[in-house]
Amino acid sequence: MVAHVKSTDFHHLDQVARVLNAASRIVTITGAGISTGAGISDFRSESSTYTRGDRDLLRFSSLQNDRLKSDLYRLLHRARSIATAAKPTTTHHFIRELHHSELLIRNYTQNIDGLEQKAGLNNDKNVQLHGSLWSLRCMVCNHTTPWAYDDQAILKERSEKCCPRCLRRSRERVERGKRATGVGMLRSNVVLYDEVDQHGNHFAETINEDLGGIPEIVLIMGTSLKTHGIQELVRDFAEVAHQRHGTVIFVNRSQPTTNWDGILDYWVQWDCDPWVQDLGQRGYQPARRSTDRICQVGRTGNLTGSCRTPSTPAGEIGTRHNPIDLTSGEWDSPIDLTAVG
Numbered sequence: 001m002v003a004h005v006k007s008t009d010f011h012h013l014d015q016v017a018r019v020l021n022a023a024s025r026i027v028t029i030t031g032a033g034i035s036t037g038a039g040i041s042d043f044r045s046e047s048s049t050y051t052r053g054d055r056d057l058l059r060f061s062s063l064q065n066d067r068l069k070s071d072l073y074r075l076l077h078r079a080r081s082i083a084t085a086a087k088p089t090t091t092h093h094f095i096r097e098l099h100h101s102e103l104l105i106r107n108y109t110q111n112i113d114g115l116e117q118k119a120g121l122n123n124d125k126n127v128q129l130h131g132s133l134w135s136l137r138c139m140v141c142n143h144t145t146p147w148a149y150d151d152q153a154i155l156k157e158r159s160e161k162c163c164p165r166c167l168r169r170s171r172e173r174v175e176r177g178k179r180a181t182g183v184g185m186l187r188s189n190v191v192l193y194d195e196v197d198q199h200g201n202h203f204a205e206t207i208n209e210d211l212g213g214i215p216e217i218v219l220i221m222g223t224s225l226k227t228h229g230i231q232e233l234v235r236d237f238a239e240v241a242h243q244r245h246g247t248v249i250f251v252n253r254s255q256p257t258t259n260w261d262g263i264l265d266y267w268v269q270w271d272c273d274p275w276v277q278d279l280g281q282r283g284y285q286p287a288r289r290s291t292d293r294i295c296q297v298g299r300t301g302n303l304t305g306s307c308r309t310p311s312t313p314a315g316e317i318g319t320r321h322n323p324i325d326l327t328s329g330e331w332d333s334p335i336d337l338t339a340v341g
């Protein structure tokens with residue numbers, strides 16, 4: 001069973017805040033729901049401002065037809081104009097604060113709007129699973145390059161630009177007396193609906209590194225978990241987190257299917273921004289963990305290490321949770337660090 005937490009369920013909202021407060025290794029996985037507050041519509045939902053025709057354009061086959069390609073780039077340009085004017089939401093700032101407080105292992109996002117970077121999240125902490133509106137990618141070697149305004153004008157006119165890396169390689173070969181090699185064309189770096197993600201291997205390496213970091217919290221926000229890639233990602237992170245008594249928190253308006261039983265621990269049925277604001281009102285602020293607060297919960301659930309009084313007020317948030325037994329429907333009392341050491 002996934003624990004269903006409504007916006008009026010103060011007891012469990014407190015519990016989620018305590019669980020978060022005790023964690024020093026957090027992975028966030030985000031979707032369109034964290035950007036809707038910035039006025040950015042997702043492509044699929046019922047409230048989307050994009051039409052079915054727009055969605056149909058977002059296919060790899062559109063790149064193989066001049067007219068469709070032109071329409072596709074016009075659509076991406078429109079999305080880019082909206083993203084340019086948009087400001088990051090409370091949730092984007094929250095993720096940035098997790099990073100600045102050294103709590104964030106990585107943010108994995110399905111969003112292409114770049115609001116994470118605008119909020120101040122470093123590129124190396126932000127994996128854009130579906131690419132970006134702000135870069136171009138070579139169709140041969142996958143080299144990415146910023147999508148500057150001039151390039152945008154070029155692409156809109158359908159006269160494409162060659163990949164600088166492919167060009168350089170080919171020229172170097174010719175200079176060495178070898179045959180020239182093929183030079184790829186640059187295209188939008190947005191992953192289209194019917195294409196295999198060519199960045200898969202790169203992401204796999206990062207994901208494996210992060211799985212090795214064993215997150216204590218997997219925090220999923222603003223995604224309906226419908227695509228295969230995100231489902232695999234959540235399952236993998238949930239598995240390693242649960243092996244070490246970590247917690248998987250899902251914040252989204254729509255209900256997860258029963259397939260997620262045993263994978264998600266909490267479903268907070270709320271929009272992301274008000275939930276993040278509520279977290280702050282419950283005393284949770286991302287804060288760097290001092291070394292004397294880094295305690296390990298052993299396999300037996302006992303605390304080890306040097307645990308001193310946390311900086312947060314006693315009895316409020318300064319606690320580390322025991323593993324929650326979701327099968328019995330019972331909630332373990334959190335361990336109060338003020339009572340230890």
Ligand SMILES: [Zn+2]
Binds near residue numbers: 139142143163
């Ligand atoms: Zn190339």
